[in-house]
Amino acid sequence: MGKCTWEKPKYPRLVWMIGICLCYLFFCNPPLLAAGIQVHASLGFGEYVVPGRWTPLNLEVKGGEFLQPERLTIEVTKVDSMSKPGEKSYELFYLDISGGVLRLQIPVFIVESGNIIQLTIKSDQQVVATKKINSRERVFPGHxxxxxxxxxxxxxxxxxxxxxxxxxxxxxxxxxxxxxxxxxxxxxxxxxxxxxxxxxxxxxxxxxxxxxxxxxxxxxxxxxxxxxxxxxxxxxxxxxxxxxxxxxxxxxxxxxxxxxxxxxxxxxxxxxxxxxxxxxxxxxxxxxxxxxxxxxxxxxxxxxxxxxLTAGQIFPEDVLPELNLVEVEAEGKFELRFLIMAWSVLGFTLLYLMKPGKMRLHALCFFTLFSIVSSIPVGGWLNGLWHRGAPIQTQAILLPAGGGVIFSSKTGLPKNSHAWNLRLQLDAAEKGEINRYKGYSCWQHTLSTYTGLLQTSSGRAMTITGVLPVASSSFGGDFWSALSSIVSTGYIGVYDGETWRQFQLDETGQASWQVQTSDTLAWVSKKDLIKRLHQLFPDYKWVYGWSSLPGFHLKLETGLCNKVFWVTPAPKGVKL
Amino acid sequence: MIIIIWSDLKDWYVTSATRTLAVFLCGLAFFGFITDLRPEISFQVLTVLGLWLGLNCGKEKWSSARLQSYIYNTTLKPGTVVAGKAVFSCLLSFLHLLFVLPLLLLNAVFSGVTWDVFLQMLALFLTISTLASALASFAGNVLTDAKDSLIEGFLIGVYLLCTAIFPTLQSINPLVEIHRVFTLGATKGLGSAIISNILILVTVLMLTWIPYRSGKGEMKYGQYQ
Structure with missing residues (x-):
């Protein structure tokens, strides 16, 4: 009798290879891993964009689990002809999705030469989807x-x-x-x-x-x-x-x-x-x-x-000029130098006035420990005063009819600055960083409503533009009282196309304004802006000022920098 | 070893602490004051001060006794004495670092220097200062056997010069490395600079120990007076 033997089945090599490939695709391909998320992205209205203007980046995200909301990170990177190799500028948005369809309209600024928008959607640091949209393909420079x-x-x-x-x-x-x-x-x-x-x-x-x-x-x-x-x-x-x-x-x-x-x-x-x-x-x-x-x-x-009067027209793409550190206002330097001097004098006194012994040792230990512990908060405080030598320029247009405030804030590290990075924060929900050592600038939004958005940026500078709402109660009276309810303090002036006049609000906050100076107003840092506005709208007189705005809290490092150079058109018929 | 460290520390505190600490304090405060705490300047000044401290420490100006004196006049083993002197030098650098740490911390917070780079900078300072001390000790106790000799300074000078001139060695020159880190952002070379310093330090300590390892009383490099 022949011996009955069981032969181990052999699979052809092709089957093994296909199996390995499928396993690789399943385990290593992020889109397949997160197959539950589907993303559709388009730019502009009808996929047409107007160059030099803000345009919506439309996102439609489907999927996620019903029971467990999934937090997606949307990274929007803009590349244009000015982008330098090795530098990265991106904006981060967050989206919680749980099984439905969510639509987002993210405003993005399209430069005159056009941008390439790169979109990366991540879930738990894993890339779910990537999209690339070239705005140059659907540019429409018209109405x-x-x-x-x-x-x-x-x-x-x-x-x-x-x-x-x-x-x-x-x-x-x-x-x-x-x-x-x-x-x-x-x-x-x-x-x-x-x-x-x-x-x-x-x-x-x-x-x-x-x-x-x-x-x-x-x-x-x-x-x-x-x-x-x-x-x-x-x-x-x-x-x-x-x-x-x-x-x-x-x-x-x-x-x-x-x-x-x-x-x-x-x-x-x-x-x-x-x-x-x-x-x-x-x-x-x-x-x-x-x-x-x-x-x-x-x-x-x-x-x-x-x-x-729109953000794209009034605040077009602009690169922060290369500033030298000496040109930057040196606020906070006095405090820094005073602290260095005080610390060294105190240390010197301890060293030379006390005789070597236990007493001096204890005093030196206490001095050193106290200085170490206090140096970090003191450094933070000084940083808020000097914010690493970075200038910040915020301009705003107060729209008539309660239309809100269009603002544009530019900041950046001066050319010969020794600072490694610069952090910016708008209110509590939006913050960003310029990191010249790692060569990136980023701006992130922690809420689904956006106030300031990244207009242009580089490894050394960034421009944040946005629209602030104005409380309707601000428009309860005449022009001046409405204005004084928005900008209650600071300088105010008027430009009528020829003369620069400065006013000061009286105690009653009403129309009795007094002319103080004329011609040379040193605080008017943005004469170009006013002149441009006057050229665009010659029928209007322009009221301008330098003050803080309610609801605008911009922090550079730890210091509040909410002084704004604002301009608003004076309605016809207002006595100026 | 603890006896060596303790007695040298005590001697330093009584005779020279005021001067060395004041030099550190004034040097960093002065340059911090005029440059508004530019980090590369501050850390380069710190390194130069560390080299100066190491050299003086290696020359054993502030020690209660010289390395040879410990070896010949006590029951301590040569290896223990060499290691003890090196630890004392490192500890002394650390104490000086601690004293000026507030200004360095202020500098880091002020300029946004990341903590990992900051800690590596401190490690670089400690290693280069100890290395300077070890080189001076090697020159003074092995090469020349003289208490005050220019050769200690000459050795560290040659070291700095060679590592600054030759591009391949630049990564271990602390002054060049600090310049690279703070002006070009090349932080990757810091680790290799620290490791190189440690390796050279160990080599120099070994070279110092080898002539004395066979035992006391054998004068290989001249009679100790």
């Missing part, structure tokens, strides 16, 4: 108009209103996708909405009002009457309605008109000035295919001739 509820024929008509000189790009959008951050409106020239009632959330309304106050055009088609309408939700939330005096001063150009449309319907049109912007209420026809109709309705100037 972008958002429309909601308009037929395509009307959109095509709008796109022709400035032809043959330039096209206008229209992007259809749903009200739910309207930006919640004012910076995302930066590249938008006009917004046309069918009035579906008060459907916008407070963040969207705030952003819309900031944009309007800076010069945006909002067309509300088919407006609903009373509190059911979009208009009342806009005006009721920011400045307690149009009956407020400060707003009223910018609202004097209310215009009513009526015309007969082609279909024979009577069109009622109402134009309300809102700061530098306009709200146009029109009772149809939204289906007009005539470019002339839309040209008349929107009154858009050519793109290059249409200035607005």
């Amino acid at each position: 972008l108009v958002l429309t909601s509820g308009l037929p395509s024929s009307a959109q095509q008509a709008i796109s022709k209103i400035l032809l043959p000189r330039e096209p206008v790009h229209t992007v259809p959008i749903t009200p739910a996708d309207l930006p919640t951050h004012a910076l995302n409106y930066d590249g938008i020239s006009a917004l046309l909405l069918i009035d579906d009632g008060p459907i916008l959330n407070p963040a969207q309304i705030g952003a819309l009002c900031s944009w309007l106050a800076g010069g945006g055009i909002l067309v509300i088609c088919n407006p609903r009457p009373g509190e059911d309408g979009l208009f009342s939700s806009l005006t009721g939330s920011t400045a307690n309605g149009l009956n407020q005096t400060y707003l009223k001063q910018t609202n004097t150009e209310q215009r009513f008109s009526s015309s007969q449309s082609r279909e024979g319907q009577e069109e009622l049109r109402e134009m309300i000035r809102f700061g530098f912007g306009r709200i146009i209420k029109t009772s149809l026809p939204v289906n007009s295919e005539e470019p002339a109709y839309w040209r008349d309705l929107l009154s858009l100037s050519h793109f290059e001739e249409a200035p607005r």
Whole structure:
């Protein structure tokens, strides 16, 4: 009988190799490991971006576990032609996701030459997804108009209103996708909405009002009457309605008109000035295919001739000049030198006035220990005074009509600075660091609402730009009292295109301002900004000042640096 | 060994502590004052002061007795004496470091120097100061057998010069290394500089010990007076 033997089954080599490859893919490929997270990213409205303006980076994140929320870290890195090799600048956002779909609109600044946006999403330090978006592929240097509820024929008509000189790009959008951050409106020239009632959330309304106050055009088609309408939700939330005096001063150009449309319907049109912007209420026809109709309705100037008070236009991309340490204001140096002197004199006294013995030994030990323990808090305090020799320049535009405050803060390490790094903090939720030794600058947001965003940065400098809301109670009186409620202290001046005048608030805080000096105002550090604003808007006088702003707490190292050079347009009719 | 360290420390405290501590204090405070605590200047000054301290320590100016005296006049083993002298030198450098530590800490906080680099800088100071002491001791007790000789300073001078001139040796020159760290951000070489210093220190200590290892009374390099 033949012996029955069991033969071990042999798998072909190919099967083993495929198995090993699959194991490798499963265990080593991060996207597969975190297969639960799906990310879709796009830049701009309709994927078009206006160069030199802020634009939304739209993120749609799906997945995560229902029971256990997952914290995702979103790292946004911008690369442009100015980026140096070996240097990295990035912005960090955090997102908690638990099984649903989350949409984010992150404002990013697109430089004139365009950026490449690199997006890295991490979960527990593990990369879940990476995306790369080249903004140069969809650049549109012209008017972008958002429309909601308009037929395509009307959109095509709008796109022709400035032809043959330039096209206008229209992007259809749903009200739910309207930006919640004012910076995302930066590249938008006009917004046309069918009035579906008060459907916008407070963040969207705030952003819309900031944009309007800076010069945006909002067309509300088919407006609903009373509190059911979009208009009342806009005006009721920011400045307690149009009956407020400060707003009223910018609202004097209310215009009513009526015309007969082609279909024979009577069109009622109402134009309300809102700061530098306009709200146009029109009772149809939204289906007009005539470019002339839309040209008349929107009154858009050519793109290059249409200035607005927006972050991108007023605070364009700017590299912090290479500063030498000697040029930097040397605050805190006196304290430092005094401390060094005091410490050395005290040590010297102990050494030479006391005879060598136990007493001197004890005194020296105590002196050394006390100095060591106190050196770290004292160093921190000095750092707050001197903040490593880094200058900080914050400029702000106080938007009319309660539209908020657009600010831009630039800081950086001077050329011959010996500091290793510089830390910046805006309120409690946003902070960043410039680290010239590791060659990076980063800015991180710990909350889902963003105040300041990274505009431009390098291994030595960064610019943070944002929009601060203003409490509606600030707009309860006339221009001066409204202004003094925002900037109650500090210097105030007026520029009318020729002369620089300085005023001082009297004790009552009312209109009795006194001229103190003229011509040479040393504290006006940003004359260029005011002159540029006057060139853009020659009809306005510009009130400016140097003071701290409420709600603006910027820390450089441990020292508060919330002094701001602010500018605001004085409404026509205000006595200056 | 403890006896050597203790007696040398006592002698230093009574005769020279005021002067050496005052030199450290004034040197660092002066340069800190005029340069607004530039870290590279402060640490370079600290290194120079450490070299000066090490040289004087190696010359045994502040010791209660010389290395040879301990070997020939006590029952201590030569190895113990050499090691004791090295530990005393390191301890003395540490005490000086402790005395000026507040200013160095202030410097680190003020300029944002990271703690790992700061600690490595302190280690570099301790090793270079002890190495200077060991070189001076080697020159004074083995090479020349003279109490006051220029050769101690000459040796450390040659060491600094050679390591500064030749690019391959620059990573072990403390002054060049400090300049590199604080102006170029090249912190990776600090560890190798510390290790190199320790290796050279051990070698020098061995070279000092070898002539005396066979026992007391055998005068290999001249008669001790």
